[in-house]
Amino acid sequence: MDRRPDIHLAGVAKSFAGAIRPVEAVAPVDLVLAGGQMTALVGPSGCGKSTLLRLIAGLEPPSEGRITIGTESPDELRQRAGLAVAFQDAALLPWRSVEGNIALGRALARKPRDPGMIRELMSLVGLSGFERNRPAELSGGMRQRAAIARALAGEPELLLLDEPFAAVDALTRDRLNTELPPLWEARGATSILVTHSVAEAVRLSDRILVLTPRPARIAADIPVPLPRPRGPEVLASEAFRALCTEVTDALRDHQYPESVAAQ
């Protein structure tokens, strides 16, 4: 299997059964995401970003169309633990220690035990000293960081991150935005990030897809040709600011009508 699989979406759409009529979450989408790249999905709340990610993760079947990752279906990739997800609600096993949860990410991916790597990941996400604690003894932000470490522990080919930093304070978020990218870049994973932060999308990704209000369609497809690593100089550059403005303008052009936004 290619370590950097391309993702192909051909006519992929998703509707959910609703009380009165079906809820159309994702309109038919045709898309190729290049292997080894990080793509950010941004768009108004409820537009279908998480649904799109869940379809690619094989956690929901599409109502129409077909998704292939390299040569496999999402289900095949998931079943052999080639993909890892870190979602906003962390979903750690409550009876396992933090270290046990992170090590499980590696075991489930059928990778050899590597306690040194687990400790290193724990230190990277700022959880050293909490190895023996249970998830319930951590704050929401700490649980999120543990979920990111668990996802990375399996060295996945496809890494899916759904607002992974939503419950993390601004300084920690900034540190993780600096220290995590080299880690997943080094592992060569293809990755998709859902975020509400325009600056985070520009800082982390190679390409940004701005989605329309529900049902999600691609409103703008913006490449991010900034050099890496993206340290303070890149973040202070005119090119960085211009990209943030371009993404913000695209979001503004594709808001919900005021009557819907107010509901």
Ligand SMILES: Nc1ncnc2c1ncn2[C@@H]1O[C@H](COP(=O)(O)OP(=O)(O)OP(=O)(O)O)[C@@H](O)[C@H]1O
């Ligand atoms: N399992 C489900 N059953 C019914 N409707 C669903 C289901 N999952 C999502 N939806 C609906 O699909 C739409 C898109 O939801 P989704 O969570 O993908 O949006 P999002 O863009 O990730 O939102 P946010 O930015 O607020 O997290 C919403 O209207 C939501 O209510």
